[in-house]
Amino acid sequence: MLASFPWRRDATGRATETVGMxxxxxxxxxxxxxxxxxxxxxxxxxRQFAIAIAVGEVRSQHMNTALGNVWLVLNPLLQMGVYYxxxxxxIGTDRGVDNFLAFLAVGVFLFHYTQRSIMAGAKSLLxxxxxxxxxxxPRAVLPLATVLAHGLSFLPAAAVMIGIALAxxxxxxxxxxLLVALFAVQTVFNIGMAFITARMTDRFPDxxxxxxxxxxxxFYMSGVLFLATRYVSAETLVWFQLNPVYAMISTGRGIxxxxxxxxxxxxxxxxxAIFALVTGFFVFRAGERxxxxx
Amino acid sequence: xxxxRQVVADQQPALDPALTLVAQDAHVTYRVYExxxxxxxxxxxxxxxxxxxxxxxxxxxxxxxxxxGEVIGVIGANGSGKSTLLQAMAGLLPCTDGAIYARxxxxxxxxxxxxxxxxxxxxxxxxxxxxxxxxxxxxxxQFDEVVEFSxxxxxxxxPLRTYSSGMKARLHFAIATSIQPDILLIDExxxxxxxxxxxxxxxxxxxxxxxxxxxxxxxxxLSEIQRTCTRVLWLCAGELAADGTPDEVLAQYREWVGxxxxxxxxxxxxxxxxxxxxRQRHRERRLARRQQRRLRRQAGR
Numbered sequence: 001m002l003a004s005f006p007w008r009r010d011a012t013g014r015a016t017e018t019v020g021m022x023x024x025x026x027x028x029x030x031x032x033x034x035x036x037x038x039x040x041x042x043x044x045x046x047r048q049f050a051i052a053i054a055v056g057e058v059r060s061q062h063m064n065t066a067l068g069n070v071w072l073v074l075n076p077l078l079q080m081g082v083y084y085x086x087x088x089x090x091i092g093t094d095r096g097v098d099n100f101l102a103f104l105a106v107g108v109f110l111f112h113y114t115q116r117s118i119m120a121g122a123k124s125l126l127x128x129x130x131x132x133x134x135x136x137x138p139r140a141v142l143p144l145a146t147v148l149a150h151g152l153s154f155l156p157a158a159a160v161m162i163g164i165a166l167a168x169x170x171x172x173x174x175x176x177x178l179l180v181a182l183f184a185v186q187t188v189f190n191i192g193m194a195f196i197t198a199r200m201t202d203r204f205p206d207x208x209x210x211x212x213x214x215x216x217x218x219f220y221m222s223g224v225l226f227l228a229t230r231y232v233s234a235e236t237l238v239w240f241q242l243n244p245v246y247a248m249i250s251t252g253r254g255i256x257x258x259x260x261x262x263x264x265x266x267x268x269x270x271x272x273a274i275f276a277l278v279t280g281f282f283v284f285r286a287g288e289r290x291x292x293x294x
Numbered sequence: 295x296x297x298x299r300q301v302v303a304d305q306q307p308a309l310d311p312a313l314t315l316v317a318q319d320a321h322v323t324y325r326v327y328e329x330x331x332x333x334x335x336x337x338x339x340x341x342x343x344x345x346x347x348x349x350x351x352x353x354x355x356x357x358x359x360x361x362x363g364e365v366i367g368v369i370g371a372n373g374s375g376k377s378t379l380l381q382a383m384a385g386l387l388p389c390t391d392g393a394i395y396a397r398x399x400x401x402x403x404x405x406x407x408x409x410x411x412x413x414x415x416x417x418x419x420x421x422x423x424x425x426x427x428x429x430x431x432x433x434x435x436q437f438d439e440v441v442e443f444s445x446x447x448x449x450x451x452x453p454l455r456t457y458s459s460g461m462k463a464r465l466h467f468a469i470a471t472s473i474q475p476d477i478l479l480i481d482e483x484x485x486x487x488x489x490x491x492x493x494x495x496x497x498x499x500x501x502x503x504x505x506x507x508x509x510x511x512x513x514x515x516l517s518e519i520q521r522t523c524t525r526v527l528w529l530c531a532g533e534l535a536a537d538g539t540p541d542e543v544l545a546q547y548r549e550w551v552g553x554x555x556x557x558x559x560x561x562x563x564x565x566x567x568x569x570x571x572x573r574q575r576h577r578e579r580r581l582a583r584r585q586q587r588r589l590r591r592q593a594g595r
Contacts, residue, residue: 027316027395031388049424056421060412134404135425136385289388293324 033288036281043138050141054148061153076109076157080164083108087225096230099257102165106252107224109154109161114190114245115215117150121194122211125202125291132292139291140284143194151187158183165256173259179252185273186248192276195284202291222246241265244272314477314508315360315383315400319392322353322375322382352378354532355392360477362506365499367513367523367540369547375532376512380479383510401426401475406466411455415446415465418454422469436472443498444468445491464491471498478502479510496522516544 034042062071083104087093094100121143125132128142158179166172201207222245228237240246247268254260326348352375360366368376381387383394384402408425409418419440423433441450444464449457457465471478478499499509499522513519519526519540526543528536535550536543 027313027397030383030385030394030396030400045427046424048430049421049427052417052421052424056410056413056417059417060410063412128407130407131425133381133386134384134402134407136399137425137427293387 031289033285036285039138039140039285039288043140043144046137046141049137050145050148053141053145054152057145057149058152072153072156073160076112076160079108079112080105080160083225093226093231096227099165099168099170101168102161102170102257103227103253104225105161105164106256107222107249109157110186110249110252111219111222111224111245113150113154113157114186114193114248115219117147117187117190118193118197119211119215120150121146121190122197122201122207124194125198126205126208129292139288140195140281143198143284144191147187147191147194150190151183154183162256170256175255175259175261178255178261182248182251182255182269185269189244189248189269189273189276192273192278192280195280196276199284199287199291202287218243218245222249224249241268244269244276247272312361312363313359313397314362314364315394315396317356317358317379317383317392317394320353320356320379320382320389320394321351321391322378322387323349323351323390324378324387325349352532353382353389353529356529356532356534357392358527358534358537360508360510362508363503364525365503365509365511365523367511367519367526368529369513369516369519369526369543370529370535371551374529376529377481379529380481380510380512383477384479396477398476399427400477400479401470401473402479403466403470403481405469406462409454409465412453414453415441415450415457419450419465419469422466423473426470426473426475428473432473440465440468440472443472443494460488460491467495467498471495471502474502474505474507476507477510478507479512481512482514516548520544 033039058069058072062068065071067074080101084101088100088104094103097103124142124146125139131142132139162176162179197207197211201211221240221243223232223240228240228246228250232240241264247265251262251265251269254262254265354375356375356379368379370376378387380402382389383396384400385394385396386402405422405425408422410421413421419437420433423436423440424430428436441447444461444467446457446461446465449461454462454465480499496518499511502509503524511519511523523540526536526538526540526547527534528543528547530550536546
C-alpha cells in the first residue's frame with residue numbers, strides 16, 4: 001500500500017497543469033496583496049470592524065478597575081497635577097507664559113495623544129497575531145483601529161484640557177472651533193505614523209525598545225514643558241517648527257491661549273500629516289503579505 | 295491513487311464552474327526561530343541575525359481540486375501539515391511555491407481570535423461578524439439567529455471570559471457559519487461541544503453543502519469524518535498520501551496507523567538502522583560492564 005503514495009511531487013504534474021489553466025480563468029489566487037485601489041476599497045468595507053475594535057478596546061480598557069472609565073478623565077487630571085507641581089511650582093519653566101496651567105495642559109495632552117497612538121499602533125500587529133493568522137482582512141484595520149481607540153480616549157482628556165483653560169481665565173472664541181480641525185490633522189498624522197511604525201515593529205520587534213527613547217527626545221524637542229520661542233535661539237527654532245508635534249502643540253496653544261493662528265505652523269502640521277498618511281499607507285501595504293508570520 | 299485522479303482531471307471540461315478551490319503543487323515553507331543562538335557560520339550566512347532560524351517545509355507539493363457540494367475531510371498524523379494547508383487555503387499563509395486558487399474568500403473557523411474576553415457575548419457576536427466581513431445591517435439581521443444556534447441566550451450579556459471552552463466553541467461555530475461562507479475551513483472544531491450541539495453543527499454543515507458550498511474539515515475523529523464527509527484527503531509529512539472516498543482512504547489510513555512505525559519508507563529504513571546501531575551499542579556496553587564486574591570479583595578474591 002505504501003508504494004501507492006505519490007511521494008514525489010510531480011506524481012500528478014500533468015493532470016494539475018491542465019486544471020491549473022482553467023483555475024486561473026475562473027478562480028482567484030489566494031494570498032496576493034490587492035492593488036492599492038482595491039486595498040482601499042477593502043479597508044473601507046471593514047470600517048465598521050475597525051470602529052468595533054476601537055470601541056471594544058476603550059470599553060475593556062478600565063473594566064477591571066473600580067472607577068472604570070472615570071479614569072479616562074482622572075488620568076489626565078492627575079498627570080496635569082504632577083507636571084504642574086514639578087515644572088510650574090518647583091522648577092519653574094513658566095518664563096514667558098501667562099497662563100502656565102493651560103499652556104501645560106495643551107502641551108501634555110496633545111503630546112500624549114500622539115505618543116500613545118503611535119506606540120500602541122506600532123504594537124498592533126504583534127498584539128493581534130492570532131487574529132492575523134485566522135481571518136483574512138486588510139491588516140491596515142489594526143493600526144487604524146488602535147489610533148481610533150486612542151482618539152476616543154483622548155476626547156475626555158480634551159474636555160479636561162478645555163475645562164482647565166476656561167477655569168484659568170481663557171474665554172471662548174470662535175477660533176476654538178479650529179480645535180476640531182487640529183484634532184483631525186493630528187489623528188491623520190498619528191494614523192500615518194502608526195502604519196509606518198507598525199510595519200517596522202512587526203519586522204523588528206526590537207523597535208518596541210527604541211520607540212520610548214524616540215518619544216522621550218521628541219517630548220523635549222517639542223516644547224511640551226517650556227515656551228520654545230523664549231528658551232531656544234532663532235536658528236534652532238526653525239527645527240522646532242519643522243517638527244510636526246511641535247507644530248501641532250503650538251497651534252493648539254495659539255488657539256486656546258492667544259486666539260491667534262500661525263500659518264507656518266498650520267502648514268507644517270498639515271503637510272506632515274498628509275505626508276505621513278500617504279507614505280504610511282504605501283509602506284504598510286507593501287508588507288501586507290508578511291504580517292503575523294514572525 | 296494518482297492514476298485515477300489523473301483520469302478524472304483529464305475528463306473534466308477546461309472551465310468547470312463547479313470548481314471552488316484548486317491547489318496546484320502548493321508548497322508552504324516557514325521560518326521559525328530556534329531557542330538558541332546562531333553559530334558563527336550561520337551568523338555569517340544569515341546576514342547577522344542573532345537567533346538561529348530553521349525553515350520548516352510544512353506542505354510539500356499538494357494538488358487537488360474541490361467542487362461545490364463536497365465536504366472534504368483532511369486527516370493525517372500530528373505535524374503532517376494539515377493546519378498549515380488550511381491556513382494556506384484561507385490565504386493567511388502565502389504559498390512559497392505553487393498556488394491555491396479559490397472562487398471566493400474561504401473562511402477559516404477561527405473567529406475566536408477576533409473576540410475580546412472582557413466584553414460581553416453580545417458585543418463579541420457583533421465583533422466576530424464584522425471581522426468576517428459582514429456589514430452593520432447583516433449583523434443586526436443575523437444576531438438573533440447566531441445566539442439561538444449557539445444556545446447561549448441566557449449568558450449572552452456575560453463577559454466572554456466567563457464562558458466555558460465548550461460555550462466559546464459553540465459561539466465561534468455559530469458566528470462563522472451564520473454568514474453562509476461559500477468555502478468553510480474547520481480545524482478540529484466539531485469535537486468540542488455536547489452531543490446535541492455536535493448534531494446541530496453537522497446538520498449545518500450539510501446545509502452549507504446543499505447551498506453548493508465546499509466544506510473542509512480537519513479532524514482526528516475518523517468516525518466523524520466518515521459520517522460527514524464525501525471525500526477525504528490524507529496528508530503525510532506534508533504530502534498528499536491519498537485522495538478519495540471516505541471508505542477507501544480511511545481504510546488505507548487505519549491500516550497505515552496500525553503499522554509499527556508511522557514513517558514513510560525511506561525514513562523508516564533510516565530509523566531501523568539507527569535503532570539497530572543503538573541496540574548494538576547497548577549490547578557492547580552491557581558486555582563490557584559484565585566483564586568489569588567479573589574482573590573486580592576475581593581481584594577481590
